[in-house]
Amino acid sequence: MLSSQPEFQNLLLLHGRDRRIYKLKKELELIPLDQNRVREQIGKEKLSIEIAINDWRELETKNNSLESEIISISDQVNRLKRQQLEVKKNEEYSALENEINSSLKNQSQIEDEQLDVLMRIDDARNTAEIAENKITLKIEELEKKLLSMKQRSEEVQKDVKTLESEIEDARKQVEPQFLSHYDRTKTVISKPPYMAPVEDQRCSGCNLRVSNDVVSSILVERKITQCDQCGRIVYAER
Ligand SMILES: [Zn+2]
Numbered sequence: 001m002l003s004s005q006p007e008f009q010n011l012l013l014l015h016g017r018d019r020r021i022y023k024l025k026k027e028l029e030l031i032p033l034d035q036n037r038v039r040e041q042i043g044k045e046k047l048s049i050e051i052a053i054n055d056w057r058e059l060e061t062k063n064n065s066l067e068s069e070i071i072s073i074s075d076q077v078n079r080l081k082r083q084q085l086e087v088k089k090n091e092e093y094s095a096l097e098n099e100i101n102s103s104l105k106n107q108s109q110i111e112d113e114q115l116d117v118l119m120r121i122d123d124a125r126n127t128a129e130i131a132e133n134k135i136t137l138k139i140e141e142l143e144k145k146l147l148s149m150k151q152r153s154e155e156v157q158k159d160v161k162t163l164e165s166e167i168e169d170a171r172k173q174v175e176p177q178f179l180s181h182y183d184r185t186k187t188v189i190s191k192p193p194y195m196a197p198v199e200d201q202r203c204s205g206c207n208l209r210v211s212n213d214v215v216s217s218i219l220v221e222r223k224i225t226q227c228d229q230c231g232r233i234v235y236a237e238r
Helices: 006-086 090-173 176-188 212-220
Strands: 195-199 233-235
Touching: 006 090, 006 176, 006 195, 006 233, 176 233, 195 212, 212 233
Parallel strands: 195 233
Antiparallel strands: none
16 A cells, blocks of 8 residues: 555655645735734724814813903903993993993803813813723733734744745655656645545545545555545545
């Protein structure tokens, strides 16, 4: 049986390494995509802090402008009151009185508005502080995640390098005829495994039943046999 020959064992060793390097390279392809997703999430979290802080700042600005409006109205009222002291005619006095009253009314409306803004400032400040604390922790976690992805990527790149030289060594140990057969199979099958044991007359690569010819070839002949369904190199494990 071919599969018990050392030559074939060498091919299996090569196959094992090819499978491992395939998996590692796939992982390497995915890491940058995952990293981008995490970076995007960090951006979103940072944006939501900014929005909360901006809401709060806008209210503070609004409060300041209301405050200066109130001050200017009360300055105006004081001015009108001084004018009132100086006028001689009754009509002029009551005209000023009307003006003062309407200014005071206006002032009281603005004060109500300011009170409402002040309450909203309290809420907005709380929201911004909570957002900042919670989200900062979240961002720290995400950044840790990014770091470990970077470390993993470096680790995998190192493993790939090691495996590449191990594969080179393994290829030297495989008989040239087997190797060319194996390489041809690799071009047909898009991803590993390129070799599969047959169990109960089933190819474990494609899970389909192989013909009796394939089975007898595996058991008797001394050449490489392929699954008549998927084209993988098939062998008996024992
Ligand atoms: Zn198959």
